[in-house]
Amino acid sequence: MAPILWLGTYERSYPRTAVLIRGLRELGEPVAERHEPVWEQEPHKAGDFLAPLPLARAAGRLAGAWARLAASVANGPRPRAVVAGYPAQPDAPFAWACARGRRVPLVVDMMISLVDTLGGDRGRASGASAAALAGLDRLTLRAASLAIADTDANAAFLARRFGVPRASLAVVPVGADPDLFAPRPPRPGPPLALFYGKLAPLHGLETVLEAVRRPGVPRVRLIGSGQLGAWLERELARDRPTGLEHAKWVPYGRLGDELAAASIALGVFGTSDKASRVVPNKVWQALAARRAVITADTPAAREVLSDGRDALLVTPGDPDALAVALRRLGEDPELRGRLAAAGRRRYEQLGTPRAVATRFRDALAEVAA
Numbered sequence: 001m002a003p004i005l006w007l008g009t010y011e012r013s014y015p016r017t018a019v020l021i022r023g024l025r026e027l028g029e030p031v032a033e034r035h036e037p038v039w040e041q042e043p044h045k046a047g048d049f050l051a052p053l054p055l056a057r058a059a060g061r062l063a064g065a066w067a068r069l070a071a072s073v074a075n076g077p078r079p080r081a082v083v084a085g086y087p088a089q090p091d092a093p094f095a096w097a098c099a100r101g102r103r104v105p106l107v108v109d110m111m112i113s114l115v116d117t118l119g120g121d122r123g124r125a126s127g128a129s130a131a132a133l134a135g136l137d138r139l140t141l142r143a144a145s146l147a148i149a150d151t152d153a154n155a156a157f158l159a160r161r162f163g164v165p166r167a168s169l170a171v172v173p174v175g176a177d178p179d180l181f182a183p184r185p186p187r188p189g190p191p192l193a194l195f196y197g198k199l200a201p202l203h204g205l206e207t208v209l210e211a212v213r214r215p216g217v218p219r220v221r222l223i224g225s226g227q228l229g230a231w232l233e234r235e236l237a238r239d240r241p242t243g244l245e246h247a248k249w250v251p252y253g254r255l256g257d258e259l260a261a262a263s264i265a266l267g268v269f270g271t272s273d274k275a276s277r278v279v280p281n282k283v284w285q286a287l288a289a290r291r292a293v294i295t296a297d298t299p300a301a302r303e304v305l306s307d308g309r310d311a312l313l314v315t316p317g318d319p320d321a322l323a324v325a326l327r328r329l330g331e332d333p334e335l336r337g338r339l340a341a342a343g344r345r346r347y348e349q350l351g352t353p354r355a356v357a358t359r360f361r362d363a364l365a366e367v368a369a
Contacts, residue, residue: 002080003030004364007073007095009038009065010085013252015281016111016150017085019175023357032079034072036065039087066094073098081364083107084140089114092140105145105367110158111174113137116274138162146367148172148360151300153277170363173304175351176284180253183290183344184260186337191330193294194262196223196255196282204269204296205232210319212241217323218330219243220266223250223258259289263336264329267295271317279304287347292339294325304350310342 004024010017012035024031038061082099084091088108099106114137119130141147141164148170149155155169197203205228212220220241225248236246250258259265265286268275276298283301286293287310295301297313307313312329314321329336349355 001030002078003032004081004083005073005079006031006033006035006083006085007069007098008034008084008088008091009036009062010087010091010109011039012037012085013040014086015177015285016109016174019177019353020172020356020360022177023175023353023355024361026354027357027361029357029361032076034069034076036069038062038065039090062090069094070098078102079104080368081105081107081145083109084144085109086111087114089136089140092136092143096143099145105364106143107146107148107364107367108140108144110137110141110147110169111150111154113158113161116157116161134162141168144168146170146363148363150174151277151279152303153299157273157277170359172359172363173279173350173356174281174284175353175356176281176288176347178288178352180256181259181285181288182256183288186263186333187261191218191263191333191336192261193218193220193264193266193326193330194223194258194291195220195266196250196258197226197268197280199224199226199228199232201228202268202270202272202275202278203228204271204275204317206235207269207317207319207322208266209235209241209244211322211326212244213239214319214323216330217243217326218264219245220326221245221247221258221262223247225249255285256289259286259291262291263333264326265289265291265293267293267301269296269314269316269318269322275316276300284347284351287343287351290340290344292329292336293343294322294329304346305343310339310346312339 021031081104082095084095086109092108096106115130115133119133141162149158152171155171159166159169195208199205220243267283268280277300279300283293283295293311296316301313305311312325314325
């Protein structure tokens with residue numbers, strides 16, 4: 001059977017990509033990778049990276065990577081499909097040319113829109129730069145035989161915003177690594193809530209911080225740095241909650257241990273339109289690790305979770321609602337256990353590598369047919 005070819009400068013170790021490729025291989029689908037690292041060198045892509053000089057350096061690395069990739073695939077076997085993995089937009093022109101030359105479908109991973117993320121949620125692009133990002137998003141979607149989104153809410157947004165048929169988009173959840181985030185028994189002692197991420201606006205960091213300042217909430221461990229890192233440092237210097245500890249960075253391979261040490265996992269609480277359309281990696285990871293989840297009540301979250309059954313869903317941007325949910329879980333170990341077990345079942349239904357890859361394989365089969 002011809003392989004599915006992941007081609008380009010996609011982030012090879014990013015959970016979205018790693019889970020999907022693992023799942024396809026578990027299903028017996030051959031996957032070939034032709035990868036050149038570019039974006040792994042830029043951990044925070046919404047900061048100084050967007051300045052002219054860093055962008056010019058990245059463009060130079062991208063051009064060199066494409067040249068090497070073109071040589072590596074020139075005489076290779078014909079794949080069943082070419083995939084431009086996350087982030088797909090920088091590789092879309094090159095991957096399209098390769099797919100067209102081999103007369104096979106092009107699949108793009110549109111887990112994010114660049115203009116929506118950098119221009120909308122993170123406020124890092126406007127005017128001509130935002131227009132250029134929107135044009136690249138549109139070009140990527142229209143070049144693809146199939147685009148995959150992470151939620152139905154995101155797929156509907158992409159179709160509406162960029163004028164592509166909804167039928168050309170398939171929903172493939174991000175899922176989580178079952179080994180790294182394997183279930184472990186809760187640790188004895190007072191409950192601990194865990195929040196981690198790159199501190200982008202959609203996380204609703206200010207909501208979390210205000211909730212932790214309310215009386216009676218359990219201890220919270222916050223891990224992360226990024227766009228709002230400087231703001232967080234100022235807030236902690238001004239009024240640091242007694243129950244909060246902050247670590248700027250933990251290796252990805254240790255996040256499973258962090259979840260094992262916690263009783264409660266916090267998702268995202270931002271009020272932006274983008275925040276309403278995501279079920280982030282950390283929510284899937286917490287479900288896999290069998291930890292009770294609190295996250296914002298959004299259309300995307302409702303695609304996976306039900307309030308009170310497998311998670312607690314709270315009003316976005318509402319620290320009082322989050323504090324109430326934290327106190328409720330902190331005081332009720334039976335409820336924590338029930339939500340954690342139900343959340344794990346949702347992960348097994350929707351978020352394992354095999355479940356995620358089955359969605360991808362079925363969508364690709366329809367395109368090939």
